[in-house]
Amino acid sequence: MSAPETLITYYGDDLTGSTDALEALSSRGVPTVLFTAIPDHEQLARFAACRAIGLAGTSRSESPAWMREHLTPALSWLRERHAGLCHYKTCSTFDSAPETGSIGCALEIGREVFGQACVPIVVGVPQMKRYTAFGHLFAAYRGDVYRIDRHPVMSRHPVTPMREADLRRHLADQTTLDIGLADLASLAAEDIDQRVDDWQRRHQALLYDVIDEATQASVGHQLWRTRQAGGSYVVGSSGVEYALIPEWRSQGLIGPPPSFADPGSVERIxxxxxxxxxxxxxxxxxxxxxxxxxxxxxxxxxxxxxxxxxxxxxxxxxxxxxxxxxxxxxxxxxxxxxxxxxxxxxxxxxxxxxxxxxxxxxxxxxxxxxxxxxxxxxxxxxxxxxxxxxxxxxxxxxxxxxxxxxxxxxxxxxxxxxxxxxxxxxxxxxxxxxxxxxxxxxxxxx
Missing domain, CATH: 3.40.980.20 (Four-carbon acid sugar kinase, nucleotide binding domain)
Known part of the structure; x- marks a missing residue:
């Protein structure tokens, strides 16, 4: 019996972000394994039934020079898994800087590895109270929603403080790629497929707004519809996985969410x-x-x-x-x-x-x-x-x-x-x- 189709691979820019994607996929019916380094043949074979393969990295705390040396072979290995999509997984707060954890650098590397004209970007995750509207990022904190550059925590991050909510402006400090925007109003238009196709011809990257589960599902449809033969590269938060789940389910590619046995309590941790x-x-x-x-x-x-x-x-x-x-x-x-x-x-x-x-x-x-x-x-x-x-x-x-x-x-x-x-x-x-x-x-x- 042949192994099941690999739907998605991903590289997490840190470990907690990697387990975030692991949870989003596995809890919704996509058997997933997360490796801490490129596995050997035996380690990979042990998880042959998995339909999503993750690779946990450290690029969120690394320099662009480190990323060019280490991220390139990691993404190349993931591309060889022949999944429909390969996801560079960022934090949903998108915090990054030109010299530390540069998402712009990751955009450029993946675009080259995959030979891709336009790279989609998805950051909003309503499930985690992260939202993107007309290119701006908002995040909740203790019950209130803040623009990310006014967020009580992320605006004061000790390494990568977020001082710009407009994500295209934020990325402009990290890359010279031209980034388009699939905004909320356009996502609701009847001709959205044609608009996305046009944006992808005109831009080198395309940021999608996500404000709720309806726009999220629309974005998931576009990600899957526009993937290139041999697999496409996408950048963003676990909003990528949350967006794709309803699309995969509507196409009969995945089953219902699984149940997880109660692990019980322990005396000490x-x-x-x-x-x-x-x-x-x-x-x-x-x-x-x-x-x-x-x-x-x-x-x-x-x-x-x-x-x-x-x-x-x-x-x-x-x-x-x-x-x-x-x-x-x-x-x-x-x-x-x-x-x-x-x-x-x-x-x-x-x-x-x-x-x-x-x-x-x-x-x-x-x-x-x-x-x-x-x-x-x-x-x-x-x-x-x-x-x-x-x-x-x-x-x-x-x-x-x-x-x-x-x-x-x-x-x-x-x-x-x-x-x-x-x-x-x-x-x-x-x-x-x-x-x-x-x-x-x-x-x-x-």
Whole structure:
């Protein structure tokens, strides 16, 4: 029996963004595997039944030079999977900069790899309260919706603050590609197919508005209708996957959403967090008030080659003490953007902090036999996972109330990590009780 058709492949610009797409696909009837690096033949064959293949990257925290060296072969490998679409997965807040995580650079690289005249861009995700209207990005925060350049968190991001809501203007600082706009009014027009065809002839990239599930479905139809033979390249958030699901279902390409077995609760979990987000800070404070032990880790010492090992070992011993006392523990390097040290906004510092936190988590799992853990922070997750020997992830439990950071099952050649349940939480994702929700197997806390 031949393997099922691969519908989509994707490259996530960080790990939490990659698991966001993993959840969007797998929870809606598209069996999906996320690899942490290009797999070997045996690793790939293990997931032959999957119809979506992801590759988790780190480009959100990397330079354009790094992207040209590493993203090009990754996208080339994904193109060889012969899927209908290949998606460069960005955060739904689209935060990026000319020298760090340049989405414009990713546009150019993928356009060249796929030999594509016009690259679609889809950013709005109503399911995550992210919206694009006439080219401008809006995002919710604590019940209110803000233009992204006035968003209380993203306008103050310590590495890539969003200072421009017009995404075409935002990208103009990162690429010279001419970017057109499929706006809300046009998406409702009867001749939208002809308009899209014309825009794609005239522009090198095309940004689609998405304000609700109706416009999202219209965009999904256009993405699938206009794909080129051999597969097309698309850039954007998990809004790409959410847009495609109804189109695939209407064409009978996928079945109904699957059910996921209850994973149950565990007595203890360990969390490492390099996130500087206010959202993560609230979650840490909530956890502290509800039985978690929280441990502050000096980020500057952790990043310094001269003191990093000692800082790691000190934090590890404190974490072990909390777990041995029967408590769940959170080791964190910041509590909100005001606590972030601007001096640590370098590529070397971010990578070092992520690796050290990953080393701490690895030793906690081994020493205490933990079966469920969390890593918070997009950059942190991408570099921490390298320390756990995990080569693939599948969805263990979606969290529909707070989509974007599901509980996953890890696959590793190391028996100590094979089958580990792990969640990677983006900075802006999750309710205040997120960490307890993971510990309790999906049960929501007030």
């Amino acid at each position: 360990a969390v490492v967090s390099g996130s500087c987000s206010e959202t993560t800070a609230r979650q840490i404070h909530w956890a502290k008030d509800h039985g978690f032990q929280t441990i502050a880790v000096d980020a500057a010492r952790l990043a310094d080659p001269a003191t990093g090992k000692a800082a790691r070992d000190e934090a590890l011993q404190r974490g072990l003490a909390a777990l041995k006392a029967g408590e769940s523990v959170i080791l964190h390097t910041a509590l909100g953007p005001d606590a972030a040290d601007p001096a640590l906004n370098t590529e070397q510092a971010r990578h070092s902090i992520g690796r050290r936190l990953g080393e701490i988590l690895r030793e906690l799992v081994i020493a205490e036999g933990l079966t469920r853990v969390v890593v918070a922070g997009g950059d942190t997750s991408s570099h921490a996972i390298e320390q756990l020997g995990i080569h693939a992830l599948t969805t263990r439990l979606p969290l529909p109330e707070t989509p974007g950071s599901p509980l996953c099952t890890a696959y590793s050649d190391d028996a100590r990590f094979d089958g580990l349940e792990i969640a990677f939480k983006g900075g802006q994702i999750g309710s205040d009780s997120y960490f307890a929700t993971i510990r309790d197997g999906g049960a929501q806390r007030p």
